[in-house]
Amino acid sequence: MTKLFGTDGIRGLANTELGCELAIAVGRATAYTLSKKNEGKKVRILIGKDTRISSDMLESALAAGISSVGADVFLLGCIPTPAVAYLIKYHGADAGIVISASHNPVEYNGIKVFDSSGFKLSVDEEYEIEKHVNNGEMESYIKSHTDVGCIKTLSSAEDDYVNYLTSCIPAPLDGIKVVVDCANGAAYNTSKRIFDKLKANVIYIANNPDGLNINKNVGSTHLDNLKETVKKEGADIGIAFDGDADRCLAVDENGEEIDGDKIIGIFAKYLKEKGKLNKDTVVITIYTNLGFIDYCKNNGIKPVRTAVGDRYVLEEMLRGNYSLGGEQSGHIILKDCSTTGDGQLTALMLLMILKQSGLKASELTSDIQKYPQVMINIPADAEQKIKFNSDDLIQAFINEKESDLFDSGRVVSRVSGTEPLIRIMVEGKDKETIKSVAEEIRDKVLERI
Numbered sequence: 426m427t428k429l430f431g432t433d434g435i436r437g438l439a440n441t442e443l444g445c446e447l448a449i450a451v452g453r454a455t456a457y458t459l460s461k462k463n464e465g466k467k468v469r470i471l472i473g474k475d476t477r478i479s480s481d482m483l484e485s486a487l488a489a490g491i492s493s494v495g496a497d498v499f500l501l502g503c504i505p506t507p508a509v510a511y512l513i514k515y516h517g518a519d520a521g522i523v524i525s526a527s528h529n530p531v532e533y534n535g536i537k538v539f540d541s542s543g544f545k546l547s548v549d550e551e552y553e554i555e556k557h558v559n560n561g562e563m564e565s566y567i568k569s570h571t572d573v574g575c576i577k578t579l580s581s582a583e584d585d586y587v588n589y590l591t592s593c594i595p596a597p598l599d600g601i602k603v604v605v606d607c608a609n610g611a612a613y614n615t616s617k618r619i620f621d622k623l624k625a626n627v628i629y630i631a632n633n634p635d636g637l638n639i640n641k642n643v644g645s646t647h648l649d650n651l652k653e654t655v656k657k658e659g660a661d662i663g664i665a666f667d668g669d670a671d672r673c674l675a676v677d678e679n680g681e682e683i684d685g686d687k688i689i690g691i692f693a694k695y696l697k698e699k700g701k702l703n704k705d706t707v708v709i710t711i712y713t714n715l716g717f718i719d720y721c722k723n724n725g726i727k728p729v730r731t732a733v734g735d736r737y738v739l740e741e742m743l744r745g746n747y748s749l750g751g752e753q754s755g756h757i758i759l760k761d762c763s764t765t766g767d768g769q770l771t772a773l774m775l776l777m778i779l780k781q782s783g784l785k786a787s788e789l790t791s792d793i794q795k796y797p798q799v800m801i802n803i804p805a806d807a808e809q810k811i812k813f814n815s816d817d818l819i820q821a822f823i824n825e826k827e828s829d830l831f832d833s834g835r836v837v838s839r840v841s842g843t844e845p846l847i848r849i850m851v852e853g854k855d856k857e858t859i860k861s862v863a864e865e866i867r868d869k870v871l872e873r874i
Contacts, residue, residue: 427559430551432734432842434537436526439479443534445486447558451536452490452522454557456574457566458550459519460496468496468519471579473509475525475611475669478636479534483524487536492574494566501582503634505611505670507767508586510543514764515585525611525669528646528754529844531639543764545736587618593762594773598625601776602660606651607632608644610668612769619769625776628658640667645674645755645768652680662779662786666768671735672755673768675775677786685753686717688775690793692749692757693726695778701748701761702726708741708750708758710734711837715852716794723792733839735766796834797856799863803847809874810840813847822869826851826862834859836866847874 429435435451437443459468470491474480480503488498499518501509506523513521519541526533538546538554546554557563568574598620605620605627607613613632620627630650631643643650645665655663655676663676675683689707696702706727709717713730721728729745731737735756742750742760751757756766763770779786805813813819827836834853841848847870851863 427555429555429558432736433527434523434535434545436529436533436535436843438532439477439534440482443483443536445482448483448486448536449490449493450558450563451554452487453494453563453566454554455520455522455538456491456494456496457557458553460494463519467574469499469517470496471499471501471509471512471516471518471521473501473504473506473512473521473523473582473611475523476503476609476613476634476636476639477526477531477534477668480524483534483536487522487524488576492576493568495568495572495574497574498576499579500576501579503611503614504582504586505615505767505769506537507671507763507765507770508582508615510539510765511586511589511763512579512582513539513541514543515589516579523669527669527843528640528644528667528672531637531641535843539765544739545765583615583618587615587622590619590767590769590773591622593770594623594777596777596780598623598773598776598780600626601662601780602626602628602658603776604628604630604651604654604658604660604663605632605772606630606643606663606665607670608640608666608668609634609638610640610644610666610670612666612670616666616670616769619773623773628654628660630654644668645672648674648676648682652676652682656680662776664772664775666772667755670768671766673757673771673775674755675772675786677790679787681787683786683790685751685755685757686714686795687790687793688755688757688771689749689751690717690720691778691789692759692774693721694724696749697724697726703746703748706745706747708738708745708747710738710752712753712850714753714798715796715835720793734842739765796852796854797859798850798852799856799860801849801863801867803849803867803870804845805840805847805874806845810847812874813840813870816873819870819873823866826866830858830862834862836862838866
């Protein structure tokens with residue numbers, strides 16, 4: 426059976442790996458799976474999208490597939506991923522679909538599915554959809570004549586989401602000068618409405634999407650423009666979203682990066698002081714810097730690690746009833762307010778803490794030290810990824826190199842679930858040593874795959 430879902434939905438090159446035919450099939454399979462689960466009750470599915478030129482095409486295909494098996498579709502337009510997750514519950518829908526490839530370049534696109542509670546589908550539910558897509562019998566699910574579903578526009582979607590997010594912050598953000606990089610993505614409109622409503626002094630960059638410029642040298646994966654603009658404008662802080670605005674990174678007043686580890690650290694300390702950090706625990710991933718672990722120890726906070734991916738972070742948060750978790754990349758989950766990572770919520774929380782503390786952004790992170798990390802991405806297709814995971818010599822070599830670091834470092838190696846890459850991360854106290862180790866591992870992997 427063809428594997429469709431990765432760690433963050435279905436991803437692929439638009440209109441080649443992820444084309445209209447597949448989108449129609451996924452729409453049909455999703456609606457049919459939900460209909461069976463609901464014992465034949467008419468299903469209502471929301472669809473949101475980012476600003477990629479291919480998103481309109483895939484939206485039309487998904488909507489056609491969903492309605493063809495008798496389910497109703499409500500189009501949300503261009504809107505962030507976390508907005509879709511929120512609106513599912515707010516409007517009592519059965520599911521929501523987001524068309525986005527997140528931080529990936531414009532040539533990619535993706536499909537993410539959320540359940541009726543606003544959480545990403547379970548692995549079992551994704552497998553059920555894959556099974557229906559792959560069995561080649563989708564035609565038997567198609568309705569005829571008056572039994573097809575309706576396709577409508579939910580015109581209040583943006584208002585509903587903006588009103589909710591602004592209600593999460595108890596006071597205005599006036600007095601803060603902030604540069605906001607919207608990555609020419611899904612937050613280009615909602616962010617302006619949200620920050621304006623909270624009276625922040627905002628300078629916007631990369632908020633003019635043209636269908637082709639999403640994530641293009643901007644956003645959370647390209648911070649140079651944001652850093653320069655913050656310093657040039659004398660801003661207090663800079664904020665960067667990714668293409669679908671489920672991530673947020675920041676830079677301080679000096680143009681220094683505040684990554685996801687540091688943002689989580691700021692939030693954990695603040696919530697603990699307010700008595701709102703459940704069990705004094707924060708959920709992080711294997712990529713989280715060792716310096717963050719030291720910070721947790723110094724502040725009476727318990728860190729719990731998971732595999733990479735906000736899916737796994739959230740699963741652990743739900744299992745342990747924890748209130749905060751996230752990734753170094755900027756996926757931050759504030760479970761009391763959201764069922765998924767929400768970049769704009771993260772930004773608002775960060776700005777609120779900055780204002781309440783009276784500190785500079787650099788001072789908020791001054792006690793969160795970071796060990797040097799070296800990340801090497803090795804291009805790899807599906808076959809090469811399988812070779813990497815199954816090659817005992819590669820794994821033995823990586824283990825040997827990690828043991829050479831003794832207690833002063835570590836190696837994390839994995840195949841990406843969203844991109845055609847093998848990722849090698851080496852962390853330690855000495856940058857030259859870890860750089861050398863990372864390069865040796867890269868050379869061994871390339872030799873073997």
